Amino acid sequence: xxxxxxxxxxxxxxxxxxxxxxxxxxxxxxxxxxxxxxxxxxxxxxxxxxxxxxxxxxxxxxxxxxxxxxxxxxxxxxxxxxxxxxxxxxxxxxxxxxxxxxxxxxxxxxxxxxxxxxxxxxxxxxxxxxxxxxxxxxxxxxxxxxxxxxxxxxxxxxxxxxxxxxxxxxxxxxxxxxxxxxxxxxxxxxxxxxxxxxxxxxxxxxxxxxxxxxxxxxxxxxxxxxxxxxxxxxxxxxxxxxxxxxxxxxxxxxxxxxxxxxxxxxxxxxxxxxxxxxxxxxxxxxxxxxxxxxxxxxxxxxxxxxxxxxxxxxxxxxxxxxxxxxxxxxxxxxxxxxxxxxxxxxxxxxxxxxxxxxxxxxxxxxxxxxxxxxxxxxxxxxxxxxxxxxxxxxxxxxx
Amino acid sequence: xxxxxxxxxxxxxxxxxxxxxxxxxxxxxxxxxxxxxxxxxxxxxxxxxxxxxxxxxxxxxxxxxxxxxxxxxxxxxxxxxxxxxxxxxxxxxxxxxxxxxxxxxxxxxxxxxxxx
Numbered sequence: 038x039x040x041x042x043x044x045x046x047x048x049x050x051x052x053x054x055x056x057x058x059x060x061x062x063x064x065x066x067x068x069x070x071x072x073x074x075x076x077x078x079x080x081x082x083x084x085x086x087x088x089x090x091x092x093x094x095x096x097x098x099x100x101x102x103x104x105x106x107x108x109x110x111x112x113x114x115x116x117x118x119x120x121x122x123x124x125x126x127x128x129x130x131x132x133x134x135x136x137x138x139x140x141x142x143x144x145x146x147x148x149x150x151x152x153x154x155x156x157x158x159x160x161x162x163x164x165x166x167x168x169x170x171x172x173x174x175x176x177x178x179x180x181x182x183x184x185x186x187x188x189x190x191x192x193x194x195x196x197x198x199x200x201x202x203x204x205x206x207x208x209x210x211x212x213x214x215x216x217x218x219x220x221x222x223x224x225x226x227x228x229x230x231x232x233x234x235x236x237x238x239x240x241x242x243x244x245x246x247x248x249x250x251x252x253x254x255x256x257x258x259x260x261x262x263x264x265x266x267x268x269x270x271x272x273x274x275x276x277x278x279x280x281x282x283x284x285x286x287x288x289x290x291x292x293x294x295x296x297x298x299x300x301x302x303x304x305x306x307x308x309x310x311x312x313x314x315x316x317x318x319x320x321x322x323x324x325x326x327x328x329x330x331x332x333x334x335x336x337x338x339x340x341x342x343x344x345x346x347x348x349x350x351x352x353x354x355x356x357x358x359x360x361x362x363x364x365x366x367x368x369x370x371x372x373x374x375x376x377x378x379x380x381x382x383x384x385x386x387x388x389x390x391x392x393x394x395x396x397x398x399x400x401x402x403x404x405x406x407x408x409x410x411x412x413x414x415x416x417x418x419x420x421x422x423x424x425x426x427x428x429x430x431x432x433x434x435x436x
Numbered sequence: 437x438x439x440x441x442x443x444x445x446x447x448x449x450x451x452x453x454x455x456x457x458x459x460x461x462x463x464x465x466x467x468x469x470x471x472x473x474x475x476x477x478x479x480x481x482x483x484x485x486x487x488x489x490x491x492x493x494x495x496x497x498x499x500x501x502x503x504x505x506x507x508x509x510x511x512x513x514x515x516x517x518x519x520x521x522x523x524x525x526x527x528x529x530x531x532x533x534x535x536x537x538x539x540x541x542x543x544x545x546x547x548x549x550x551x552x
Contacts, residue, residue, distance in 0.1 A: 134466060134467075135466045136465050136466035137466075197465060197466070235465075235468060235470075242470060243470070243471060243472045244468050244469065244470050245468065245469040245470075246466065246468055247466075247467075248467060248468075248469050250467055253456035254456070254463065254467060256460075257458070257459070257460035257463050258460070258463060258466070258467045260460040261460050261461075261463060261465070264460075
C-alpha cells in the first residue's frame with residue numbers, strides 16, 4: 038500500500054537510497070544536491086542503512102571511488118550537481134566504458150559562467166555523450182520512482198551501463214510536494230540484489246577491469262557500448278511495466294499530455310512540464326487544442342517513438358516548440374532542439390518546429406509564458422517554414 | 437621455435453581466440469581481461485628492428501643477462517640460460533651491452549637464431 042507523504046525531491050531521492058540500501062556511497066557536497074549525502078550520513082549514523090559512506094575530497098574522487106567499489110561487484114551510488122558533475126567528467130566516461138551500473142542522483146544546476154546555483158540542464162547535457170543513461174524527472178514523485186527503477190535498468194545483463202536520475206535544482210530538489218512512497222520491503226523486493234557475472238573480488242575467476250584499449254579494440258568496444266544503450270530502450274520499458282504492476286504508476290520514454298488531437302505542442306524535460314500542463318489545461322478550456330510531451334529518457338534517445346508520436350501517429354499536429362533549459366553556444370539552439378529536429382527530419386510532413394531556450398540560471402517560467410508560447414505556435418502555422426527562426430529565447434529581457 | 441612456444445601458450449589463453457580481427461560482438465563486455473598473467477599471450481616480439489644472437493661458444497652461463505631483460509625474454513632452466521624468447525623480445529639490446537664475454541650479438545630483425 039502506497040503511503041501519502043510530503044517531501045522535497047532531495048528527501049524523496051534520499052528515501053529511495055535508504056530503501057535500496059546500496060553497499061557504497063561516495064559523495065562530495067555541492068548545492069543543490071548536498072542534502073542527499075547529508076541525509077545518507079544521517080541514515081548511517083542512525084543505523085538505518087548498512088552502506089559504506091565515503092566522504093571524498095572531490096567529485097572526481099567520488100566517481101572514482103564508485104568505479105572502484107562497483108568493480109568489486111557491489112552497488113555504488115553518488116549525488117552531484119553542476120560543477121561537481123563537470124569535475125567528474127573524465128571518470129563518467131570510465132564508469133560507462135567499464136560497464137559499471139553505478140547510479141547517480143543528479144540535481145540539475147547551471148554550470149558556472151557566471152556562477153549560479155539554480156536550475157538549468159547544462160550540467161547533465163555536457164555529459165550526454167558520456168555513455169550514461171539519463172532519465173529526467175518532473176517532480177519529487179518521479180525522482181523517487183525513477184530512482185527505484187534505476188538499478189533494474191542499469192544492472193540488466195544486456196545493458197550494464199551507469200544511470201543518472203536527474204531532477205531540477207531547487208524547483209524539484211527543495212520544494213515540498215505531495216508524494217506517494219512505498220513500503221521498504223516492497224521496494225527491496227522490486228529492486229532486488231546485484232549479482233554481476235564478473236567482478237574483481239571473485240576468487241574463482243580473476244579479471245582485469247578497465248585495461249588499456251589499443252586501436253584494434255577501442256572502436257569495437259565503443260560499438261558494443263552503443264549497442265548496450267540501444268538494448269536499454271527495451272529494458273526501460275519493461276522495468277516501467279513491472280513498476281506499474283507493483284506500484285501503480287505508469288512510465289514510458291516520454292509522457293504525452295493531452296496529445297490525442299493536439300494541434301500545438303511543446304516538448305520539454307523536467308519541472309517546467311508541470312507548469313506547461315497547467316497552461317495546456319487553461320488553453321483547452323478555451324478550446325485551443327494544446328498538448329505537451331515530456332521527455333523522460335534522454336539517453337537512450339527514443340528517436341523513432343518520438344517521430345511516431347509527433348508525426349506518424351498525430352496527424353493534427355501543426356507546430357511544435359522544443360524547449361531547452363540549456364544553451365548550445367554556436368550551435369543552432371539547445372541539444373534537445375537539435376536532436377528532436379534530427380529525429381523528425383523526413384518523418385513528419387509540414388510540422389513546423391521552433392527551438393526555445395528558457396529558464397537559464399533558474400529563470401522562472403510561468404503559466405503565462407507557456408500561454409504566450411502557444412499563441413506563437415498558432416501564429417507559426419501561417420508562416421513559411423524557412424521564415425521560422427531555428428531558435429528563440431523565452432522569458433529573457435531584450436530591446 | 438619461440439613463436440611455436442607462444443602458440444602453445446595461446447591454447448591455454450582464457451581469452452580464447454579473441455584477437456585483433458574479432459568482430460565487436462565477440463569481445464568481452466567492457467574489454468574485461470580474464471585470467472591472470474596473460475601478458476605472456478601477447479606477442480610483443482613482432483615489431484623489433486634488431487634481434488639478439490646468442491653465441492653459445494662464448495657464453496659462460498654467468499647469468500648477468502637475464503635479470504636486465506626488461507621483459508622476460510631470456511628463459512632460465514636449471515640455472516642455465518636458454519635461447520631467447522622471440523615471442524616477447526623487443527630487440528632492445530641491453531643484454532648484449534651487459535654481456536662481458538661477447539656472447540650476445542645484435543643482428544637485423546628476421547635474422548634471429550642465424551648463429552647456431
